[in-house]
Amino acid sequence: MKQVNVGIIGFGTVGAGTAEILLENREIIRKRVGLDIVLKRVADLDLVSDRGISLPKGVLSNDSNGLLNDPEIDIVVELIGGMTTAKSFISTALKNGKHVVTANKALLAEHGSELYEIAKKAGVNLAYEAAVGGGMPVIGALRDGLAANNTLKIIGILNGTSNYILTRMSKEGLPYEDAVNGAIKLGYAEDPPTLDVNGTDAAHKLAILISLAYGVPAPFGSIYKEGIDRLTPEDILFADQFGYCIKLLTIAQNLGDEIEARVHPAMLPKNHMLANVNEAFNAVFIEGDYVGPTLYYGQGAGRMPTGSAVVSDIMAIARKIKSNADKTSSPLGFADSEGQTIKIQSIKNLKTAYYFRFMAVDKPGVLSKISGILGERNISISSVIQKGRDADGAVPIVMLTHEAYEQDVTEALAMLDKLDILKDRTMMIRVMG
Amino acid sequence: MKQVNVGIIGFGTVGAGTAEILLENREIIRKRVGLDIVLKRVADLDLVSDRGISLPKGVLSNDSNGLLNDPEIDIVVELIGGMTTAKSFISTALKNGKHVVTANKALLAEHGSELYEIAKKAGVNLAYEAAVGGGMPVIGALRDGLAANNTLKIIGILNGTSNYILTRMSKEGLPYEDAVNGAIKLGYAEDPPTLDVNGTDAAHKLAILISLAYGVPAPFGSIYKEGIDRLTPEDILFADQFGYCIKLLTIAQNLGDEIEARVHPAMLPKNHMLANVNEAFNAVFIEGDYVGPTLYYGQGAGRMPTGSAVVSDIMAIARKIKSNADKTSSPLGFADSEGQTIKIQSIKNLKTAYYFRFMAVDKPGVLSKISGILGERNISISSVIQKGRDADGAVPIVMLTHEAYEQDVTEALAMLDKLDILKDRTMMIRVMG
Numbered sequence: 036m037k038q039v040n041v042g043i044i045g046f047g048t049v050g051a052g053t054a055e056i057l058l059e060n061r062e063i064i065r066k067r068v069g070l071d072i073v074l075k076r077v078a079d080l081d082l083v084s085d086r087g088i089s090l091p092k093g094v095l096s097n098d099s100n101g102l103l104n105d106p107e108i109d110i111v112v113e114l115i116g117g118m119t120t121a122k123s124f125i126s127t128a129l130k131n132g133k134h135v136v137t138a139n140k141a142l143l144a145e146h147g148s149e150l151y152e153i154a155k156k157a158g159v160n161l162a163y164e165a166a167v168g169g170g171m172p173v174i175g176a177l178r179d180g181l182a183a184n185n186t187l188k189i190i191g192i193l194n195g196t197s198n199y200i201l202t203r204m205s206k207e208g209l210p211y212e213d214a215v216n217g218a219i220k221l222g223y224a225e226d227p228p229t230l231d232v233n234g235t236d237a238a239h240k241l242a243i244l245i246s247l248a249y250g251v252p253a254p255f256g257s258i259y260k261e262g263i264d265r266l267t268p269e270d271i272l273f274a275d276q277f278g279y280c281i282k283l284l285t286i287a288q289n290l291g292d293e294i295e296a297r298v299h300p301a302m303l304p305k306n307h308m309l310a311n312v313n314e315a316f317n318a319v320f321i322e323g324d325y326v327g328p329t330l331y332y333g334q335g336a337g338r339m340p341t342g343s344a345v346v347s348d349i350m351a352i353a354r355k356i357k358s359n360a361d362k363t364s365s366p367l368g369f370a371d372s373e374g375q376t377i378k379i380q381s382i383k384n385l386k387t388a389y390y391f392r393f394m395a396v397d398k399p400g401v402l403s404k405i406s407g408i409l410g411e412r413n414i415s416i417s418s419v420i421q422k423g424r425d426a427d428g429a430v431p432i433v434m435l436t437h438e439a440y441e442q443d444v445t446e447a448l449a450m451l452d453k454l455d456i457l458k459d460r461t462m463m464i465r466v467m468g
Numbered sequence: 469m470k471q472v473n474v475g476i477i478g479f480g481t482v483g484a485g486t487a488e489i490l491l492e493n494r495e496i497i498r499k500r501v502g503l504d505i506v507l508k509r510v511a512d513l514d515l516v517s518d519r520g521i522s523l524p525k526g527v528l529s530n531d532s533n534g535l536l537n538d539p540e541i542d543i544v545v546e547l548i549g550g551m552t553t554a555k556s557f558i559s560t561a562l563k564n565g566k567h568v569v570t571a572n573k574a575l576l577a578e579h580g581s582e583l584y585e586i587a588k589k590a591g592v593n594l595a596y597e598a599a600v601g602g603g604m605p606v607i608g609a610l611r612d613g614l615a616a617n618n619t620l621k622i623i624g625i626l627n628g629t630s631n632y633i634l635t636r637m638s639k640e641g642l643p644y645e646d647a648v649n650g651a652i653k654l655g656y657a658e659d660p661p662t663l664d665v666n667g668t669d670a671a672h673k674l675a676i677l678i679s680l681a682y683g684v685p686a687p688f689g690s691i692y693k694e695g696i697d698r699l700t701p702e703d704i705l706f707a708d709q710f711g712y713c714i715k716l717l718t719i720a721q722n723l724g725d726e727i728e729a730r731v732h733p734a735m736l737p738k739n740h741m742l743a744n745v746n747e748a749f750n751a752v753f754i755e756g757d758y759v760g761p762t763l764y765y766g767q768g769a770g771r772m773p774t775g776s777a778v779v780s781d782i783m784a785i786a787r788k789i790k791s792n793a794d795k796t797s798s799p800l801g802f803a804d805s806e807g808q809t810i811k812i813q814s815i816k817n818l819k820t821a822y823y824f825r826f827m828a829v830d831k832p833g834v835l836s837k838i839s840g841i842l843g844e845r846n847i848s849i850s851s852v853i854q855k856g857r858d859a860d861g862a863v864p865i866v867m868l869t870h871e872a873y874e875q876d877v878t879e880a881l882a883m884l885d886k887l888d889i890l891k892d893r894t895m896m897i898r899v900m901g
Contacts, residue, residue, distance in 0.1 A: 056758050066804045067802050170613075180603075181605065184776055185496055325773070326777075328765075332764075344759075347615050363790075369499050
């Protein structure tokens with residue numbers, strides 16, 4: 036029986052998980068694919084740490100170049116993360132005619148287009164189910180299951196670390212810093228967890244989903260992003276009183292000539308399917324023009340869930356190899372690249388509802404002043420809560436607005452924050468309808 | 469440019485939806501697949517009804533044999549439903565070397581194995597994403613996205629009609645009959661909706677999912693099924709007081725040497741992801757040994773969602789045709805058929821928690837009598853609610869039990885129902901942990 040040989044570069048968390056699945060579930064993998072998938076080489080600089088798995092003798096080395104140039108390797112799995120080295124490894128592998136599987140969302144989001152071109156030229160696959168949502172097969176859903184559709188909307192909870200932190204803040208009333216420290220202690224967050232909590236990681240994943248949905252690389256830099264670090268337990272409590280929870284959402288919407296693409300904390304109605312996605316779980320809601328609303332949910336990260344996605348990509352490629360299919364490659368699921376570019380809408384033109392928490396001085400006329408300035412910018416208020424004063428004498432005034440334009444909101448808040456009736460920068464959270 | 473020709477047999481709801489998507493999204497389909505997918509023939513006995521879509525001239529005819537024998541047709545789409553004729557059409561198409569796409573869950577669940585063999589022998593695809601969960605790509609998830617896993621558990625809400633009826637009963641307190649009549653009026657249920665409400669349709673879908681998960685046709689007749697027609701609004705209210713909702717669940721669990729497979733109404737904790745799946749929506753929770761828990765959600769039926777799934781199958785086959793892949797066929801996602809059979813566990817051996825509603829006479833010692841008989845069978849009670857008497861003088865006594873064996877429960881209830889302390893047959897609902 037023919038076999039397919041795999042080489043993994045990067046024997047960290049996901050690398051070890053991938054190796055473990057290939058070895059432990061080898062029999063079921065063989066039965067499904069119809070040929071043996073053999074883990075032939077693993078390359079890593081660290082040859083001594085215990086990864087809780089014993090590789091067959093001679094498999095582990097620090098020779099990534101040997102792996103990349105081994106004519107017997109059919110599929111190279113890149114799991115070192117990061118940019119420059121990973122990019123060079125993937126380029127070399129593709130140019131050497133090897134299929135590549137990667138979980139490197141940052142690299143694909145920021146330099147994907149170059150790699151997709153190399154893969155196409157070489158006629159080899161570049162697969163990345165593991166780059167978004169761990170083991171949750173959302174890449175496959177967009178590329179295959181929903182392929183008949185034009186994608187109208189994507190709303191995701193795609194960063195497990197942020198979701199874990201927000202869950203602790205909601206369930207236990209913890210301040211942001213305490214929730215972060217707890218997450219670091221438990222291994223749910225890196226120290227410091229910058230790219231997770233500032234929205235960059237979620238924006239990377241959104242760029243990948245948009246590229247797949249529309250068949251052209253998304254301009255990562257144009258995706259608006261905002262992190263969760265300014266959120267307070269008070270905001271979560273106020274949101275609760277209005278019937279909402281707060282999640283770090285990644286949102287894309289097809290506006291016809293433009294794509295709305297943004298990552299920020301958002302208030303979500305408690306009866307929304309995404310509102311019950313807690314802890315380190317991920318979920319994505321995808322709406323297609325014909326299929327309507329669909330949702331995918333699963334563990335967004337971790338050795339085994341991510342390893343499961345990597346191995347599913349390896350199996351799909353092995354099936355193609357087995358069937359002697361022509362060498363073709365469509366990393367974005369589109370056989371014809373149109374060379375279009377996607378235009379991302381400026382956040383200024385966003386129209387949505389808003390939550391504001393003003394920290395006002397306790398004097399007559401303050402509410403009138405605030406609502407006056409909002410009114411001048413066509414920002415109309417739908418609910419107000421005013422509570423007793425804070426320890427430092429500031430009175431929280433909380434408002435929900437009807438839909439308004441982001442540019443008007445930005446200008447109104449900038450104007451208000453300059454006035455001496457407000458004692459602190461106003462908290463603004465966008466509200467999902 | 470090469471093209472792929474499609475013929476649809478059955479121009480009903482889903483047939484019209486499929487045709488509409490192929491025609492309306494033709495351009496995006498062409499860009500994704502890299503060749504044109506042409507709707508060449510549609511066969512139906514009814515040539516006159518308006519389906520809200522105009523087919524190109526000469527496409528619609530009543531000549532299904534002509535379609536099946538047209539050498540230019542690459543893919544036959546069977547959408548007439550039912551058993552005998554559909555089976556004969558599919559067999560003929562496969563034997564004629566044509567790929568087949570179908571949404572016919574009843575046929576696949578009850579006679580799939582025969583068709584899978586014919587497809588394998590002919591080396592053509594037999595695809596059926598549309599057979600389970602409408603446009604929600606759960607077939608693809610099991611076959612590809614989760615392919616690296618051994619499936620541990622499947623829990624689904626797979627019958628939209630039942631879910632719609634239960635949603636009306638819960639939200640509006642309607643009796644079963646009124647909810648059914650409302651569903652029929654709105655077109656959510658057929659008249660009578662027998663196969664939907666008695667669990668048969670959900671069991672068909674479960675058989676398909678089990679076959680895919682384990683690579684061998686599941687013995688449909690061994691799947692335990694029970695419908696929703698005995699449920700009352702009172703049971704839904706009692707469930708609510710215990711923190712549960714009631715759903716028609718399809719459940720499979722890998723027990724190692726046996727598979728647990730059952731369809732019945734079940735109480736589900738309100739914080740379970742499936743508890744918020746309402747109206748006619750479907751959802752499936754799938755747990756793999758490596759990926760952990762995942763969930764898929766979407767519209768379970770309807771012209772467009774189901775059409776979307778049919779077209780995604782057509783596109784996947786067209787991609788294979790385009791790549792000149794060898795003729796291979798693995799309708800269950802397993803290249804090697806092992807010819808095993810799956811053994812379904814007898815429902816008698818199920819161990820789960822239970823809800824009972826006894827309608828008792830209002831006399832001293834009744835509760836003691838009931839709990840005594842339950843205790844003799846090792847059925848231990850975790851909560852009891854006893855409310856005021858009914859209009860006809862019966863007192864509802866409601867209990868939740870700890871885990872017990874189904875056989876013990878069946879025997880205890882049979883013994884109790886013979887006693888004159890109970891005025892009506894006891895309601896028993898299984899409880900998910």
